[in-house]
Amino acid sequence: MTPSDALRGDDLTLAYHGTVVVTSADLRLQPGQVTALIGPNGSGKSTLLRALARLHSPESGTVSLPDVPDAHALSAKDFARRVTLLSQSRPTPSGVSVRDVVGYGRHPYRGRWRQNDADGPRAIAWAMEVTGVQSMAERGVDELSGGELQRVWLATCLAQDTRVLLLDEPTTYLDLRYQVEILDLVRDLADDHGVAVGVVLHDLDQAAAVADHVVLLRRGEVVGSGRPHEVLTADALTETYGIRIDVQRDETTGRVHTRPVGKHTHRFHLTTV
Numbered sequence: 001m002t003p004s005d006a007l008r009g010d011d012l013t014l015a016y017h018g019t020v021v022v023t024s025a026d027l028r029l030q031p032g033q034v035t036a037l038i039g040p041n042g043s044g045k046s047t048l049l050r051a052l053a054r055l056h057s058p059e060s061g062t063v064s065l066p067d068v069p070d071a072h073a074l075s076a077k078d079f080a081r082r083v084t085l086l087s088q089s090r091p092t093p094s095g096v097s098v099r100d101v102v103g104y105g106r107h108p109y110r111g112r113w114r115q116n117d118a119d120g121p122r123a124i125a126w127a128m129e130v131t132g133v134q135s136m137a138e139r140g141v142d143e144l145s146g147g148e149l150q151r152v153w154l155a156t157c158l159a160q161d162t163r164v165l166l167l168d169e170p171t172t173y174l175d176l177r178y179q180v181e182i183l184d185l186v187r188d189l190a191d192d193h194g195v196a197v198g199v200v201l202h203d204l205d206q207a208a209a210v211a212d213h214v215v216l217l218r219r220g221e222v223v224g225s226g227r228p229h230e231v232l233t234a235d236a237l238t239e240t241y242g243i244r245i246d247v248q249r250d251e252t253t254g255r256v257h258t259r260p261v262g263k264h265t266h267r268f269h270l271t272t273v
């Protein structure tokens with residue numbers, strides 16, 4: 001582990017019931033950097049993220065933190081003070097307020113009787129504010145829309161106040177405004193707070209816009225890893241997704257833009273209206 005890695009997966013092979021779905025994957029998350037995991041459905045992104053969060057035990061390979069060669073050696077509480085995961089689906093508790101659900105994020109800092117968490121109220125208030133859920137603080141989470149609930153779970157992760165933030169498709173269910181705001185927030189967390197972020201995204205342009213590094217998965221293998229313009233090439237994306245994808249790079253911003261052209265576009269004649 002180099003001093004600059006906040007969380008690292010080395011040579012990770014991951015399986016379900018003996019069927020390997022990720023093979024020898026390396027992933028490094030660094031402080032102040034956003035790393036986007038991209039790839040088609042079923043390519044292993046969520047499984048890899050879950051392995052980094054210790055929720056999926058590897059067949060082989062290691063997950064490590066700067067001073068901990070095997071992250072599985074840490075207690076659950078100690079690990080939760082350092083790494084959090086916004087997973088794709090969580091059961092929605094019934095009859096529990098938004099404020100209380102965000103408060104779940106403080107579990108690694110609480111004693112059995114919820115004592116000794118002096119920073120809790122500040123962390124919860126901040127997490128609710130930056131995710132825009134404070135106006136629904138007293139509502140039950142079971143009465144929220146999908147996008148509202150997604151922001152509440154993100155707030156819960158942020159209240160956990162970790163140096164590593166793993167996000168599995170955080171923009172799912174969000175309207176355009178909140179997609180932009182949440183990705184801006186992710187960028188700010190990296191830039192202003194030095195958080196190491198690993199984020200699964202399906203939108204390639206969003207990945208190009210928010211990420212310092214992009215990791216491209218294809219059928220469980222890392223087939224590209226590097227700066228967005230190095231990984232998001234027309235050839236690599238076309239081969240990975242199985243449809244033609246054009247890529248352009250804005251000369252002023254250096255940002256990459258992708259455009260799925262599709263397999264059969266020559267058959268259609270679209271009229272711009």
Ligand SMILES: Nc1ncnc2c1ncn2[C@@H]1O[C@H](COP(=O)(O)OP(=O)(O)OP(=O)(O)O)[C@@H](O)[C@H]1O
Nearest residue numbers: 016017021039040041042043044045046047048200
């Ligand atoms: N609980 C499970 N049991 C068995 N196989 C699973 C399980 N979860 C995922 N898989 C399989 O593992 C492979 C990788 O799945 P994973 O969810 O990691 O992919 P993904 O890239 O995150 O996909 P998506 O973009 O659809 O979310 C897929 O073939 C999937 O069918």
